[in-house]
Amino acid sequence: MERLKIAIQKSGRLSDKSIELFEKAGISASNNSSRLLFASASDFPIDILYLRDDDIPQCVADGVADAGIVGENVIWETGQKVVTAEKLGFGKCRLSLAIPRDAQYSGLDWFNSKKIATTYPNILKKVLQDNNLTADIHVINGSVEICPVIGLADAIFDIVSTGSTLLSNGLVEKEKMVYSEAVLIKNDKLNEGKEQILEKLLFRIHAIKAAKSNKYILLNAPKDKLEDIIKLLPGMKSPSVLPLADSNWVSVHSVVEESKFWDIIDQLRAAGAQGILVVPIEKMIL
Ligand code: PRT
Numbered sequence: 001m002e003r004l005k006i007a008i009q010k011s012g013r014l015s016d017k018s019i020e021l022f023e024k025a026g027i028s029a030s031n032n033s034s035r036l037l038f039a040s041a042s043d044f045p046i047d048i049l050y051l052r053d054d055d056i057p058q059c060v061a062d063g064v065a066d067a068g069i070v071g072e073n074v075i076w077e078t079g080q081k082v083v084t085a086e087k088l089g090f091g092k093c094r095l096s097l098a099i100p101r102d103a104q105y106s107g108l109d110w111f112n113s114k115k116i117a118t119t120y121p122n123i124l125k126k127v128l129q130d131n132n133l134t135a136d137i138h139v140i141n142g143s144v145e146i147c148p149v150i151g152l153a154d155a156i157f158d159i160v161s162t163g164s165t166l167l168s169n170g171l172v173e174k175e176k177m178v179y180s181e182a183v184l185i186k187n188d189k190l191n192e193g194k195e196q197i198l199e200k201l202l203f204r205i206h207a208i209k210a211a212k213s214n215k216y217i218l219l220n221a222p223k224d225k226l227e228d229i230i231k232l233l234p235g236m237k238s239p240s241v242l243p244l245a246d247s248n249w250v251s252v253h254s255v256v257e258e259s260k261f262w263d264i265i266d267q268l269r270a271a272g273a274q275g276i277l278v279v280p281i282e283k284m285i286l
């Protein structure tokens with residue numbers, strides 16, 4: 001029986017979220033022993049390889065692993081040829097140009113002829129090219145943010161999420177250049193059997209993502225307002241309407257998108273809905 005080998009980060013920012021994703025998909029992926037580099041899921045034809053994130057794109061490109069979960073920034077930096085099967089919505093960050101707080105900033109041109117420290121020289125090279133800039137790239141592995149203070153560089157190009165690392169090192173984020181998130185990648189020549197396993201996994205991931213961005217909503221509606229209230233609820237097909245003990249009222253159940261949620265709630269209340277309950281959805285099959 002064919003099995004799909006998926007590489008995930010062994011320990012780091014993407015590890016817990018990757019394992020959590022598999023677990024929500026009904027696949028036990030947790031690595032009980034921290035020394036273990038390989039685990040087999042008993043409930044799904046998947047084997048998991050735990051690697052440093054930097055090694056994942058190459059492993060997938062070479063076919064050592066069939067698929068992997070890694071930040072887009074790592075794929076871009078390594079330049080490996082892999083196929084992105086799905087954006088996963090976690091590990092979100094941006095790669096930005098930052099400069100010392102007291103520097104006089106004049107716009108992107110400021111970076112011309114400057115020395116920029118980074119762990120991502122290939123992405124930076126492309127960013128500079130795309131913006132017709134010439135700067136001196138100084139490659140450093142780790143603690144890029146201290147370079148300007150110690151005189152190693154004029155500026156940095158690094159990953160930012162909350163911005164607190166920059167702040168505590170006296171730096172200001174001036175230009176947000178690239179946005180990245182964790183993605184599921186695959187080898188571009190998977191055989192039929194492996195593609196089918198991946199399809200099954202993707203089906204489950206889609207159900208998890210849909211559930212996350214939607215809420216289940218239950219409310220009581222006076223019968224004479226039912227039509228107006230139903231118009232506000234898109235639902236998957238059409239909302240369920242159930243009778244209540246009081247024959248002037250009905251209970252309405254539906255699904256609303258998280259992003260439209262507060263708007264809809266206000267409109268529902270204005271339309272006469274009462275006793276509105278909103279509950280998370282565990283999985284959603286469209
Ligand atoms: O050991 P291994 O090589 O596997 O891990 P790693 O240390 O190279 O990577 P890791 O675990 O730090 O990050 C894995 C991936 O998470 C990255 O490749 C990004 O895709 C993503 N990610 C999301 C981040 C961040 N957010 C992030 N904030 N990666 C790093 N950071 C660092 C950043 O380098 C900077 O030092 O956090 C600091 C900035 O954070 P803020 O919140 O202070 O702005």
Ligand code: ZN
Pocket residue numbers: 052053054
């Ligand atoms: Zn790494």
